Amino acid sequence: MTKSGSGGTRADEVYARLRTEVLAGRSRPGQRLKFPELIATYGVSAGVLREALGRLVSQGLAQVQPHQGFVVTPLSHSDLRELTAARVDLEVLVFRRAVEDGDLAWESRVMAAHHLLERTPLHIPDEQDQLSDEWAAAHADFHRALLEGCGNRRLLEMASSLREEAELYRRWSVSLGNEPDRDVAGEHRALRDAAVARNPAEAGRLLAEHIEHTAGLLVTCAVDEHDPGESSSEVA
Structure with a gap:
């Protein structure tokens, strides 16, 4: 797994940035979290991004939906x-x-x-x-x-x-x-x-x-x- 200079992982860094984006309202509930765009934005591999998104899912901030992939958790x-x-x-x-x-x-x-x-x-x-x-x-x-x-x-x-x-x-x-x-x-x-x-x-x-x-x-x-x-x- 790719390490950052501070001893954490790149997935940790991407997760933290994604979480901030969601909670700050820059990624809206129900919005798709598109792999190509996020890979380009954060400059990481698909594996690193998937790990970070998986952590968002585990905390209830994202979901995996059929035919859409990862989305910010819709609110109801x-x-x-x-x-x-x-x-x-x-x-x-x-x-x-x-x-x-x-x-x-x-x-x-x-x-x-x-x-x-x-x-x-x-x-x-x-x-x-x-x-x-x-x-x-x-x-x-x-x-x-x-x-x-x-x-x-x-x-x-x-x-x-x-x-x-x-x-x-x-x-x-x-x-x-x-x-x-x-x-x-x-x-x-x-x-x-x-x-x-x-x-x-x-x-x-x-x-x-x-x-x-x-x-x-x-x-x-x-x-x-x-x-x-x-x-x-x-x-x-």
Whole structure:
């Protein structure tokens, strides 16, 4: 396998760039990821590109469809409802266990991740309808930290995988953070406080509400942005 100068693989580099393109909205849900164009763009072999695209598939950001090949995962209301239900069941369980099992180092990690999130601008300057990449990274890191105290690695990995799938929906919610009656920062502070207070019941309740509220916003945004000429199940 071809190595890069930093010790990683070329597939790692291409995967990271493709993931950024998808989550930044430059590759739209349902868009074909064409081999000839991508090989020319990234200057890699078909094998390297296929490996990178396979990683996107494993994280729910791309799919393989008959007669089309690789495409950015299409978004749909039914898939979002199913994904949300699975996340609430599993992620809440993992968070509760993290609150019960996490040590002092975990507490410190949660506090540090929240500190970074709270001080990172939510939106791109002069583009208040677009989440900044820095905030998205800090947000993902905070939620990852909340779960990392769970002692069951298998449960943690499954919950993390579902969060990755949900990232595509979150990044396509252009109104996230713009609700006048919602205090997203306050929700994150409450999650932090429940974690360090070692209150698993409250932590689970808050996380379930946080996930469901965001999912509801995504559905609303999808309806608002929906093209009547397309199938009613399509979000993008």
